[in-house]
Amino acid sequence: MLTLLEYIKAHPAGGILSKSLSVAGEFLGATAKSYGPGAVLCHQGAEEDRVFFVKSGWGLLYRGLPNGERQILDTPLRGDLVGFRSAQGPRFASLASATELSVFEIPKKNLTEAMQNDGALGVKIACVLARQNAILAEHLVNAGRRDAQTKLAHLLLELEDRLSTVGIASPGSYECPLTQHELADILGMTTVHVNRILSEFRKSDLIYFRHGHVDMIDRTKLIKIAGFDREYLR
């Protein structure tokens, strides 16, 4: 049984957390909470003083646009930190749950005060943020400079790696609750086109993604198509 403090310090770079660890939240005024699928934990544009640590489940961090579309920035997973903002003021993104989602909620002030008094914690948080940077950067590459099959392959490989790191994926196989619509909003494409690429992947026996389950048949070829290099996730 770890305290939240130990939990935060234990996992390098925001995702390393062994499967067997269970976590308790008696630190920093943290509240352990759980949300059903489809809940919105915090709204873009709203003042918000909480920071979230994901315990389990899939989150969706996104920016909504005036025309009603949205760009999903990331899918926060076990061990990820959401909502550490540079200044006071409204949030620039919304956080929703894609599945049942368990989180620690911490007043940001408590976290920054703890960082003031404990340099190691500050370094750890900085590392977590730097890793998020790398993930966002890769999503930017996906949206900006990779064609449809490449970006889809890349995202599915990223998710496999991130889930493995926190112990909830076996090699080439994992549960993914994202809809094709959500995949499209992550990658900057349309639902219809995601659907077409996925069925191409199936027809060419590359990867099967159905009923919330991802099965990589030819992982080597997939890595080659995607130009995937896991280094950025370390």
Next chain:
Amino acid sequence: MLTLLEYIKAHPAGGILSKSLSVAGEFLGATAKSYGPGAVLCHQGAEEDRVFFVKSGWGLLYRGLPNGERQILDTPLRGDLVGFRSAQGPRFASLASATELSVFEIPKKNLTEAMQNDGALGVKIACVLARQNAILAEHLVNAGRRDAQTKLAHLLLELEDRLSTVGIASPGSYECPLTQHELADILGMTTVHVNRILSEFRKSDLIYFRHGHVDMIDRTKLIKIAGFDREYLR
């Protein structure tokens, strides 16, 4: 004359730095260096122990792809931090200079050690990283979910705001050394198309971008087209 330490602590969120401040680097084993345009300060994939603080000039932070294309992640400007990576290991992006570029170079170990001993520094660095996150997120929205004129307008407004913050832009007018090719690599489009949109902007008296100078004629309309909200830059 500020020390680097004061310099870092003084500017909120990686960009706030008054025009009159000059800065000296007698801290953390920092080396002040200057590079001519087109230099590559660090290479994607290479081991690298330096962290960079930009003093002046325009940097280009990008990821190169197997097919020779690249996605520019950001244009580091005065006050920005580059290269704080979550773990040891190779860099996932390259840093080049678009203009003459002056930086502080600091061994990462020195910085993290200082953060260990000085909680306030850790908080500051975390805030800088969080702001970079917000900027990357917005670039992702540009690449993924905005059409050509919207994304171009948005980028030009972002640059205006960021340059203003560090005192090197007047309202609606600033020097921008980026080529159309570089703009394209930031926004995930082609040079030709950037060119066409820019000339549309000129024809409709919205914004003039020529010879390295940006002049916003109808800034209000531009903000409306872009759906620009500077909040994410705070």
Next chain:
DNA sequence: CGATATGTTGAATACGGTCAAAAAGTGTGG
């Protein structure tokens, strides 16, 4: 001035988007 980089324009093409409808899956309550 000549060499090279950057910007501009036109025509043809393609990738992915749009629109629309149907099929399959999921969940709920009777």
Next chain:
DNA sequence: CCACACTTTTTGACCGTATTCAACATATCG
């Protein structure tokens, strides 16, 4: 267990934004 409503996936036909290719013009710089 089935009926019903709703969400998600699938498919087809058509369209449009942005790309590609190619040529030429204009800056920039040594």
